[in-house]
Amino acid sequence: MTLPSPSKMRRGRAGLPLRTLRPLLFGVVFVFVVVPMLVYNLTTLDYSRIRRFSLTVDSLAQYTTNRGARLPSHLATCFDASGDTLLGSAADVTRLQTECFPSTATEVPDLVHFVYLPIHAVPLQEGEAKPVPENFTYVQFAAVQAVRKFVKPTMIILHYPATEPRSFWYTQCQRYLSLHRVTMPKLPDKSSLDVHQRREVMQFLLMLRALRKQGGVAFGGFNTFVLRSFRPWRKLAILGGRSASPSFSLSTRLLQATPRQQYIVFLESTLQQLFERDDQRLRDTPLNQLVAELTLEFFNVPSPSPSTAKSTARGKAVFATSGVLDAIAVEQLPAFLSASLSDRPVDLHHAVAFHLDTFRAAPRDATEQATAFAALQKRYQSAEALHDDETLFGAILRLSVSANRTAELDKHLLG
Numbered sequence: 001m002t003l004p005s006p007s008k009m010r011r012g013r014a015g016l017p018l019r020t021l022r023p024l025l026f027g028v029v030f031v032f033v034v035v036p037m038l039v040y041n042l043t044t045l046d047y048s049r050i051r052r053f054s055l056t057v058d059s060l061a062q063y064t065t066n067r068g069a070r071l072p073s074h075l076a077t078c079f080d081a082s083g084d085t086l087l088g089s090a091a092d093v094t095r096l097q098t099e100c101f102p103s104t105a106t107e108v109p110d111l112v113h114f115v116y117l118p119i120h121a122v123p124l125q126e127g128e129a130k131p132v133p134e135n136f137t138y139v140q141f142a143a144v145q146a147v148r149k150f151v152k153p154t155m156i157i158l159h160y161p162a163t164e165p166r167s168f169w170y171t172q173c174q175r176y177l178s179l180h181r182v183t184m185p186k187l188p189d190k191s192s193l194d195v196h197q198r199r200e201v202m203q204f205l206l207m208l209r210a211l212r213k214q215g216g217v218a219f220g221g222f223n224t225f226v227l228r229s230f231r232p233w234r235k236l237a238i239l240g241g242r243s244a245s246p247s248f249s250l251s252t253r254l255l256q257a258t259p260r261q262q263y264i265v266f267l268e269s270t271l272q273q274l275f276e277r278d279d280q281r282l283r284d285t286p287l288n289q290l291v292a293e294l295t296l297e298f299f300n301v302p303s304p305s306p307s308t309a310k311s312t313a314r315g316k317a318v319f320a321t322s323g324v325l326d327a328i329a330v331e332q333l334p335a336f337l338s339a340s341l342s343d344r345p346v347d348l349h350h351a352v353a354f355h356l357d358t359f360r361a362a363p364r365d366a367t368e369q370a371t372a373f374a375a376l377q378k379r380y381q382s383a384e385a386l387h388d389d390e391t392l393f394g395a396i397l398r399l400s401v402s403a404n405r406t407a408e409l410d411k412h413l414l415g
Contacts, residue, residue: 115218
């Protein structure tokens, strides 16, 4: 038997050599598989995500402390102001003001804005269940009293969309409030955010609107507790706080500014545009981190020359380091709310304010934080409930309504 030669074995059934078939098969795969896949991916690509990724790499990966890097030199002092500096002498605050703002900066108006946007006032989308209405309780009453005690504004303005709060404890502080009914921010035709996320964005937009028009200090809701005075900080034309979280993020619950600040205008217009078009950045990024990204995008613009770095029209801003204006992280709230007065669950040595976060308290996703907050509302329904309360938060409520015992919080607030 005679075996076929190797050259004949490499021929196909039609007699074509394999070296001829390979490029032919490659061409078929390229034309009918690779090219259609490229066209499909290019036409369906979400370019906003590319922009977000680029911004995150360029701004956050290079400048945030949680990745082992530092903010650029022209932002470091102002974007990470320590509690020692802010709570130091008047000279310390003046030096910070000189470093971070033009010499022509004016003081912040002596106004406080409360933005009241209860969850049941947010328009629902098709298929969404009606949320449980929120009440104005003794806890919110105490928060208002703390602002009156420590901020001492000449006027407190309550911004509300439809109806003002209605409860016994609201009537007890109603006489201190000037009412302002507001128009709701424009909503997208269809939003991928749930009702709690939409409320968070809309409330922050209303805060920015109030600051843009009138300036002052704006609070998101009635759940921010002030622990000590920060009136000397009125020299700081823009003041915010780093969030108590590992990533670089900024609190959306408390913000101070003079009227018509370009930074406030930029934040309001940019967030409104993202909200109206249901941008993926709002879906993928927590609001406090997105605000941090936009802030770096606004302020980290190279100056025309080093000599004009301090006189650019945009100026700068001061953001207190975490643990000052947003002193307690969401994850710490359950332990904090249940801690006894002798415990030290969090460091309040430089704490000026903290927020009881309720935005994650969606009924379909009841978190430990939401459960703790609900229990808190039930526990404190009257001033009498505070008398024998031995918890740390009970002592803070007594401080807020000027009913605290002598020096009971000194070890927490004074170190």
